[in-house]
Amino acid sequence: MSNKLIEELELGDNVTLVGGAGFSKTLLSESLILADDLVAADGGANFLPTQSVPKYIIGDLDSVVSSEKWVGKGSKLVRIDDQDSTDFDKCISAIKSKKIIALGFMDQRLDHFLAACNSLVRSKRQIFLIGKRDIIFHLPNEFSIKLPINSRVSLFPFKDIKNVKAFGLKYPVEDLCFSPIGKIGTSNVSTAENIKISYKGSGMLGIFSSRYLDIFYNSM
Known part of the structure; x- marks a missing residue:
């Protein structure tokens, strides 16, 4: 072909x-x-x-x-x-x-x-x-998911990213300037079943446990 x-x-x-x-x-x-x-x-x-x-x-x-x-x-x-x-x-x-x-x-x-x-x-x-x-994907600007509490939530920027907001994470990400050569957001942990993450622009990868493949696939 x-x-x-x-x-x-x-x-x-x-x-x-x-x-x-x-x-x-x-x-x-x-x-x-x-x-x-x-x-x-x-x-x-x-x-x-x-x-x-x-x-x-x-x-x-x-x-x-x-x-x-x-x-x-x-x-x-x-x-x-x-x-x-x-x-x-x-x-x-x-x-x-x-x-x-x-x-x-x-x-x-x-x-x-x-x-x-x-x-x-x-x-x-x-x-x-x-x-x-792991499961890795490009996070949409408005992202929400329901996962067990204490789930791993990692954010890795592939470009400079500002205006990140989140609900349900142990370590705050607001007011941080994410960068692949600066601040990254790996090894965060969920503190609520419902997690919400938002940011402007593009370039943020989300990294989670692959055991939740079906949840992510059916929720997005």
Whole structure:
């Protein structure tokens, strides 16, 4: 499939995207319950069990092993040769779905993980990076969630951010000037079931426990 056809991908509103950093079968199963259209970013297909067939395998296709096996099972290959973007970028550009759960992008190479975080900040859609311990996503300007008290709440700015307000956090964040080279907000703790966070602009990543994937996915 050529680059000109990427806008014609037949996918629903909810997609599970798998990458080459690996993921557990349990996490894959949990993700597919929420987002049942499966897509692989190039070598992410190598970690899929044989019964989990992706609709598409997207990227420069230099890492996927036995691509003909997947084609024989019904997968379609989408080759995008742009060397100025990561396979994760290629995928989220090609996928037009409203929500994406992304597995296998954060538990191995740190440079690949940081590149994925950069993509989260630049994207305008709801994309959830999921790893063994964490769920990471770009916080909307007005964010609220119901979690158990004493849940971990971490805020990491990818740009200078002011006017942050929050309710239900142990450590106050008001009147702070967040910056990736200055004040950050990791390892905060919830003191109420209902948490509210707001800020102006963009660029704030929220980092929480991945055990609450279903809560975040269904609440946003």
